């Protein structure tokens with residue numbers, strides 16, 4: 083039994099022809115045509131009837147069809163409106179499948195939950211608890227961080243990304259791939275699995291290597307109370323992290339001062355958090371930023387409206 087009936091070049095070509103579709107580079111449409119890769123994604127996702135999947139970018143439903151027999155429900159978000167007839171057919175065939183047309187960075191979470199499962203009046207609202215996707219690479223990094231930061235119901239993410247983005251996701255402090263993106267992602271989860279996927283597994287083949295990573299939600303403890311940090315404190319810590327990385331050649335003290343932090347408050351916070359003011363941000367771990375943000379929050383020294391970036395900067399296909 084194949085993991086997905088569409089995960090081969092012939093079935094994919096026939097499906098595209100049947101619906102009069104052509105793949106769109108602009109939308110990162112590199113469809114999976116390797117059944118072995120679908121099987122490995124399913125292994126990493128460990129879906130069961132309690133799994134409620136949100137998938138970004140179902141395309142013609144290749145991965146979706148692999149997941150549906152194993153999951154309680156799948157709701158997919160697709161930006162390409164020409165794919166709607168394909169997804170409508172799929173929803174007709176599988177009551178546990180629903181879809182939302184739109185940009186995954188813009189659709190409301192409520193519309194995703196409300197898409198629900200079941201037929202007609204029997205439809206029930208379902209909040210997804212896992213993100214599983216072969217992501218469009220130009221927005222992959224942003225989607226992962228934004229979804230984990232904004233949707234606490236997501237307990238894990240199993241995502242195909244450009245290998246370079248996977249390197250950033252997995253990077254250790256001080257390494258070349260480590261940056262603000264990794265430190266912020268570590269506020270929400272930890273990588274527990276990874277495997278590599280060559281370009282030949284896609285149609286058309288992308289120009290870059292890919293990798294699938296599993297990110298498990300992890301809570302970060304408040305250094306004062308030991309309790310898990312809530313969404314507001316996590317967002318404040320992410321903003322402090324961005325400020326520390328804002329000017330990579332500068333020390334964190336100067337980088338943060340340039341972002342509007344009071345120097346006197348910063349100096350007290352560096353002592354309280356046991357973080358060196360002359361350190362460069364790329365040498366600090368997520369836990370260092372948590373202690374620094376905690377000390378700054380206690381002193382009410384975090385400027386209001388400090389921005390948080392979800393993107394990974396230069397990484398994207």
Ligand SMILES: C[S@@+](CC[C@H](N)C(=O)[O-])C[C@H]1O[C@@H](n2cnc3c(N)ncnc32)[C@H](O)[C@@H]1O
Nearest residue numbers: 109112113114139140141161162185186216218
């Ligand atoms: C790499 S393809 C994956 C297709 C399919 N899941 C597979 O594995 O073969 C990425 C999909 O994401 C869709 N997409 C691109 N940008 C999107 C966005 N911002 N929001 C939702 N879907 C998007 C594309 O149209 C495409 O269907």
